[in-house]
Amino acid sequence: MNLDVSNIGKSQLNQSIHYSYPTEIDIYGQAVLKRNTNLDSLKTSQFNPALGVNIIFSLNGELSGNVICQMDIDQDNFSFEKQALTTESMNILIGQMLTNFEKETGLLITIGNPSLVKQDHSFFASLENHPHNINLKTDYSLFTLESKIDCSLFLFAQKVTPREI
Amino acid sequence: MDATKSYKLLVVDDSDFSRNSISKMLDDERYNIIGEASSANEAISILNDRTPHIAIVDIVMPGSSGFELAKKINDNFKDVYIIMISSLAQENVVMNAISSGASDFLQKPFTQETLINSIEKIISTIEEM
Numbered sequence: 001m002n003l004d005v006s007n008i009g010k011s012q013l014n015q016s017i018h019y020s021y022p023t024e025i026d027i028y029g030q031a032v033l034k035r036n037t038n039l040d041s042l043k044t045s046q047f048n049p050a051l052g053v054n055i056i057f058s059l060n061g062e063l064s065g066n067v068i069c070q071m072d073i074d075q076d077n078f079s080f081e082k083q084a085l086t087t088e089s090m091n092i093l094i095g096q097m098l099t100n101f102e103k104e105t106g107l108l109i110t111i112g113n114p115s116l117v118k119q120d121h122s123f124f125a126s127l128e129n130h131p132h133n134i135n136l137k138t139d140y141s142l143f144t145l146e147s148k149i150d151c152s153l154f155l156f157a158q159k160v161t162p163r164e165i
Numbered sequence: 166m167d168a169t170k171s172y173k174l175l176v177v178d179d180s181d182f183s184r185n186s187i188s189k190m191l192d193d194e195r196y197n198i199i200g201e202a203s204s205a206n207e208a209i210s211i212l213n214d215r216t217p218h219i220a221i222v223d224i225v226m227p228g229s230s231g232f233e234l235a236k237k238i239n240d241n242f243k244d245v246y247i248i249m250i251s252s253l254a255q256e257n258v259v260m261n262a263i264s265s266g267a268s269d270f271l272q273k274p275f276t277q278e279t280l281i282n283s284i285e286k287i288i289s290t291i292e293e294m
Contacts (some may be wrong), residue, residue, distance in 0.1 A: 084182035095252020
């Protein structure tokens with residue numbers, strides 16, 4: 001089968017991404033991730049790295065770009081334990097979303113290793129210059145016994161060349 | 166089944182939270198976690214020193230991936246069974262895991278029951294040999 005991502009319309013792609021984000025995930029019985037909002041479109045210029053701690057995952061495959069997970073927490077309060085929990089929770093969330101997305105569309109996307117990126121990193125300055133045509137945001141809360149951490153997921157990506165299956 | 170026998174396990178995952186969660190799930194005399202590694206290189210160092218029955222290996226890690234580690238384990242530590250784990254579970258990923266030599270694949274986050282079932286299935290194979 002010749003699957004061409006360029007044949008899938010933007011609204012269909014956005015809808016598939018919307019349905020691919022899980023509503024709730026139990027993180028090894030130690031935390032629960034709950035989705036708060038539907039998917040919103042936004043411009044890359046609307047993203048403000050200063051509003052939280054940013055964990056970035058690269059996307060590779062038939063969509064290329066990044067998911068920025070912005071945790072609503074002060075860097076000073078971001079202990080090693082919280083960092084380990086939130087990073088793995090975001091890895092699980094994005095992994096499940098991409099797995100669901102492949103079932104919805106047949107498009108294969110993988111993620112890279114997470115990186116904690118400071119607000120003044122050149123990555124954010126160059127974000128607006130990238131040719132992203134998929135700019136989407138959704139919000140989750142991560143609940144543990146002791147705390148609740150709100151997080152926004154920004155997906156900035158573009159379609160890449162079709163593949164032969 | 167010999168319920169009194171203890172089996173040695175190695176946990177390989179770059180996520181501290183994931184390694185800790187797996188260790189907690191396997192907090193039982195039947196499962197002896199002989200080492201935890203956060204990378205493929207660290208895992209090879211442990212394997213050169215101690216041989217587990219089963220290695221639980223994450224796929225996406227900095228440096229060498231879990232796929233590459235699984236191939237190295239199959240080439241150099243033939244008695245070690247592998248359970249691959251990942252948050253990604255697309256058909257392609259699962260097929261790559263199995264073709265890399267994994268006996269089983271689990272999508273994160275899995276339950277304690279799922280993990281133990283996977284381990285016990287491998288233990289049954291070991292005991293039948």
